[in-house]
Amino acid sequence: MDQFDLIVVGSGPAGRRGAIQAAKLGKRVLVIEQGKRVGGVSVHTGTIPSKTLRETALNLSGWRERGFYGRAYRVKQEISAEDLRRRLLITLDHEVEVLEHQFARNRVHHIRGKASFVDPQTMQVIKDDGEIVHVTGASILLAVGTKPFRPDYMPFDGKTVLDSDELLEIGDLPRSMVVIGAGVIGIEYATIFSSLDTQVTLIDPKSTMLDFIDKEIVEDFIYQLRDRNMKLLLGQKAEKVVRENGKVELLLDNGRRIVTDMVLFAAGRMGATDTLNLAAAGLEADNRGRLSVNPETFATNVPHIFAAGDVVGFPSLASTSMEQGRIAARVAVGAIAKEPPKYFPYGIYAVPEISTCGLSEEEVKERHIPYECGIARFRETSRGHIMGLDTGLLKMIFSLKTRRLLGVHIVGEGATELVHIGQAVLNLKGTVEYFVENTFNYPTLAEAYKIAGLDAWNRMGDIKSEI
Known part of the structure; x- marks a missing residue:
């Protein structure tokens, strides 16, 4: 042995x-x-x-x-x-x-x-x-x-009703798709297929989605999805799923019926x-x-x-x-393990990307921390114009008392790359002055950090740190 x-x-x-x-x-x-x-x-x-x-x-x-x-x-x-x-x-x-x-x-x-x-x-x-x-x-x-997670009531066949593992082996791209589950996996695949011009309907029993992400970022994300004709049926549940004649029919708990080419079940693992x-x-x-x-x-x-x-x-x-x-x-094996830095980034590779690090605005409110936000839209940057971006949002939250960065939240092109600038400032306990006083390459999307920093700095004004 x-x-x-x-x-x-x-x-x-x-x-x-x-x-x-x-x-x-x-x-x-x-x-x-x-x-x-x-x-x-x-x-x-x-x-x-x-x-x-x-x-x-x-x-x-x-x-x-x-x-x-x-x-x-x-x-x-x-x-x-x-x-x-x-x-x-x-x-x-x-x-x-x-x-x-x-x-x-x-x-x-x-x-x-x-x-x-x-x-x-x-x-x-x-x-x-x-x-x-x-x-x-x-x-x-x-x-x-x-x-x-594969519940017994879902008629999986690997072709028209699939889980997220089976999706990678499909033979043809569907014209229409229903995604059950508005978690990270469901949202990523729903938006990917939507970018391929598949008509996508997203269903979830919960009336909200991505509750661990800053609410303002989620609202902007949802707006972008609806703007490209994705159907979001939140607060609705698929009670019955039936395969018939190469199609799949879903009966929702509110009586609504949906017929689609493919169903992706992505409600948990x-x-x-x-x-x-x-x-x-x-x-x-x-x-x-x-x-x-x-x-x-x-x-x-x-x-x-x-x-x-x-x-x-x-x-x-x-x-x-x-x-x-x-x-x-x-x-x-008995070696010393140092505690990792407090803040780590969370990336959702949907279309558009979402990435976040630190506290959300909702968490800051719950902790009763006096704060101010700074926001930049990618279309405000020269790089955004060069890339043809109409959407994209970077949000930073600062403490009024210490002026330190509390959280950074991004939705849009390159969000999962951009977030690391905010992550570094968070873990190094940087303040709003870092973004105002530093130089960023021009033209880049990273310039959004300066725009958002200035936005927050202007709102914070001459508030003293002892307040």
């Missing part, structure tokens, strides 16, 4: 970062991955595929140039599912090659197979050829990720823990398959077993999962 200092189950963002970190500390590390290739959900069905699909759709459709040439403008007149998939395969091959090289360079052992606990320190791995091996680890990191035999290790998952951990060390209730990434729940970002895996691995 092979013995390791750390066994990592799963090779997604949390697993690979944790494994490499432990290996760099001189530990003997094993990664167990049940997929055909390393990379986990992030590389094969989640983060990388969806963002590649988005970029391909925007490029081939000419979406970014329509501000100049009109809504009928296309780079490629007839876009097929194969066009989208071709770029995806090239990207995935590159990601897997990089990851395999990282494992080899850092001497991380890895095997393919399904892992399950035999006891708290022993795992059984069933390989593809049926061979069964047993391995033991002084510590174990569970980074198994999630899988789509489940932790992929059902095959791990958690009971043998003294662990128990919640009703969504997620594991509870100490938020500082990512240790479970079994001291030498850790969990990180999407399997521990919110925020379920590739970026935060990597950091969780790194911290968990350091703690697992």
Whole structure:
């Protein structure tokens, strides 16, 4: 029986970062991955595929140039599912090659197979050829990720009624699509297909969407979606879904009927823990398959077993999962793990992008912090005109007492890149004067920071810091 200092189950963002970190500390590390290739959900069905699909759709459709040439403008007149998939395969091959090289360079052992606990320190791995091996680890990191939630009442067939994993394998682009679930995944795919001129209807039982994002940003986002004829049926629930004659009919709880070519069910994901035999290790998952951990060390209730990434729940970002895996691995092998910076960015790769870092205006109000906001619209920048942008909004929130930046929120082209300027100022405890007094490259969208900073500074006036 092979013995390791750390066994990592799963090779997604949390697993690979944790494994490499432990290996760099001189530990003997094993990664167990049940997929055909390393990379986990992030590389094969989640983060990388969806963002590649988005970029391909925007490029081939000419979406970014329509501000100049009109809504009928296309780079490629007839876009097929194969066009989208071709770029995806090239990207995935590159990601897997990089990851395999990282494992080899850092001497991380890895095997393919399904892992399950035999006891708290022993795992059984069933390989593809049926061979069964047993391995033991002084510590174990569970980074198994999630899988789509598939309720029994939804007639999935992989062609007209699909989950988010199956969407990447479609044979033809639908003329119409209903997306059930206005969470991050649902919104990203709904807006991507809308950019390809598919008629998209978004349905969610909740009357609001993206409640963790600043309300003003969400309102601007919703306006942009409706402006391009996306239907948003919020506060409505699909009670019945029936496939018939190549179409799908939905009956909503208010009596409304919708007929569409394709339905994407994207209402939640489940932790992929059902095959791990958690009971043998003294662990128990919640009703969504997620594991509870100490938020500082990512240790479970079994001291030498850790969990990180999407399997521990919110925020379920590739970026935060990597950091969780790194911290968990350091703690697992007895190394010091520094607490990460307080503020991290959240990116939603919809069309348009949304990115946020720090406190929302609603959170500032709840904390009774005197504040002022500064806003810049991308069309106010010269770069925005050059790019043909009619939309795009950057919002910053400042404390009236300390003049420090409290939050930055962006919706529009390049939002997930632009947010890092605000993130740095937040974590370095910068004030409104940073944006007013510093020089930004011209013409750039980053100039929106100066415009928003000046907007806030003008409103704040001569308010003294002691107030």
